[in-house]
Amino acid sequence: MKTIITVDDASTIRKMVGFTLKSAGHNVVEAADGMEALNTLKQRPVDLVITDVNMPNMNGIDLTRQLRALPNYRSTPIILLTTETDPAKKSAGRAAGATGWIVKPFSQDQLLAIVSKVLPN
Known part of the structure; x- marks a missing residue:
């Protein structure tokens, strides 16, 4: 069983992502923005980070850049969720160290497919 953090300022998105991941057998931790996520992740390691791009505070x-600077998160998969289709944002995400990208709205199947692709068994 893997532990995944879902970071989004919209509680509905966190709940939907959390429900989908829990139903697939994962543990889920939630954070409302990048600062809260960073503080949580310094205390407890996770196997995967799924984070919104546009959030207050951080x-x-x-968040991806900050996590990549920490030894425990150099190789942890980080998936960015966004409504952005702008190639410049994707480049910025990749440059920061993101593993992958999901554009909202997305289906539960899309989410589970990318999670199974980036999580080591």
Whole structure:
């Protein structure tokens, strides 16, 4: 069983992502923004980070950059969720160290497919 953190300022998205992941047998931790996620992740390791890009306090790209600077998170998969289709945002996400990208709205099947692709068994 893997532990996954879902980071989004919209509680409905966190709940939907959390429900989907829990139903697939994962443990889920939630955070409302990048600062809360960073503080949580310094205390407890996770196997995967799924984060929104546009959030108050600290956005998903900054969170990705901060996590990549920590030894425990150099190789942890980080998936960015976004409504952005702008190639420049995707480049910024990749440059920050994101593993993958899901554009909202997405289906539960899409989410589970990318999770199973990036999580080591």
